[in-house]
Structures are given as C-alpha cells and as structure tokens.
Amino acid sequence: MATRFELVVFGGDPIRMRAIGEEAFEEIQRLDGQLSVYNETSDLSRINARSSVEWVRIEPRLFALLERAKELSEATGGAFDVTTGPLLKCWGFPNGAGSVPSPEAIDTARAAVGFEKLSLDPERSAVRFLHPGMRLDLGAIGKGYALDCAVAILRDAGVEVALIHGGTSTSCAIGSPPGASSWVIALPSATSDSTAAPTAESRPRCISMRDESVSVSAVWGRSFREGNRELGHVLDPRTGQPTQSARTAAVVLPSATESDALSTALLVLGPAGIGPLLAFRPNARIWIDDQGPYTHNFTGAKA
8 A cells, every 4th residue: 555554552461452453454464465556466456457358256355345435436426436547547646756648648548437337246246347448546445444444453352542544644543542532633734735834724733533533635745746736646537637626635434444535535526525525424524625624514614
C-alpha cells in the first residue's frame, strides 16, 4: 500500500501488548501482499493481468471487498470507483509525478473505467473484466480495509484502548486514552501545503473520536502543477480529470473501509456530495475544505 502504519496501544502486560500489535501489523503486511498494485505477485496484480481473458477466482474475503466497493460506487454515483487504474496510468500515476495526457489518451482510458464493466460471480468467487485494458486500483479503499482488519485483531485480543493510522490519512480509534474521554485528531487545512502564512482559518481543526475511524483525502500529496492549477492523483472516474471540486475532504464513520472510500468520493463530488453522502450514511460526520462538521441534520448550511 506504499504507506507507513503506526500503532499506540494501552493496557495490560507490555510484552503481550507488543505481541498483539505485531500480529495486527502482520495482517496489514499480508493484505499489502494481496492488494497492492506495486506488488507484481499480489492477487490484485493477478486479477489485472488475467481478468480480461478469463474468469479469475479469488479468496472470499477479497471478493467481499470488491462487492462492497461496488455498493459504494453505486451509492456515490461513480465518484468512487476501483476501476480507475487506466486513468491513473494515463495521468502518470501511481508510479510517476504525473503529467497531462492527450484528450485521445483520456478517452481511451475512460472507456476502460466503470464498475459496470467488472463482472462478479459470487457462486465461484470469481472476477472478469468486460472491457480490454481494465485495471483495478484499491488505493482509495485498501488502506481503510487493512486498518479495519487490524482493529478486529486488536479487539479480538481484548485491546480496549488504541490508535492506529495508515499514512496519517486514515486513523482508527479504539476507546479513549487514559484520562481523556476521546482521542483528538487534527484535520489538515485546505491550505496546508500552500506557501501562504498561516491564518486562524488555515490552522488544523481538531476532532474527537471514540470507536470511530477518520479518513482525509486531499488534492496534494501526489500532484503536479499545470499553469495555475494543482492537479492531484484523485481523479473523477466520470470525467477522467483530476478533481477540482475541493482541496480536502474528511469523513468519520465506524468503518475505516467506508471512511476511506467515501472521503475520496466527497473530494470528487465537492459540496454537492454532502447531502447524498449523509443520506447514504446518516451516522457520518464530514468536513469539506475548512467547513464542517456536517451531520445528518444538514440542510444546506453548516451543521
């Protein structure tokens, strides 16, 4: 998944806590070997290499993740879509710094994108591409899924207080730290990467979490400049273009799998996505750029 994971855990014997933490990290490492597009021997690479010509059988847990990704794609009107691999490659991601492709190249890549072109056979737990050149990329959901799996291991082992994150963009809180009612997490400002002097509006906002996950998607990170525009690796699957609807989007939900995917969708949709996202997941708390939190009582103004 090409990112750094860190864990803080409290309670009990330190040696036992360390062993539990190592087990959680081993699960993340296993999933990296399964889900990473950077690993040529991963299950995802096998799907990408063979699914255009034949059905590829995969383990049930990975199949269930793809089914969940399909549900999230449908719920967001295609703003989240794990079939964006051809577009990422077209724009020079994920292995490069990025560059503007020709309109013809974008059209060709777009033709190979869309969850309706991915066939899932639940009886055989098998996958098949319905268009040549398709390529899955789980970068917008895999990290959250790996964190959910790690949290499950921690909870099964009896851990009641912990904080784990992947790349600082997705964090999962279990319980609350000693002497506090919740974990406090800082959200980056929409101007976090600018050269402008900090202002009251640009300082990080802090949120409280207990038994929840938060994911932040942003334009910067993997991005490049073209004229006066900053073009990032979060692409709109519907247009084939880097999203320009917002600079940051954050989503808090019980599931890191969903917060990861839906923060990406919100970044693509911009403010227009606030209402639909909260209708889909009424228990969500969301921030877009430096505005929020928006909650289920959102009526078009700040909650």
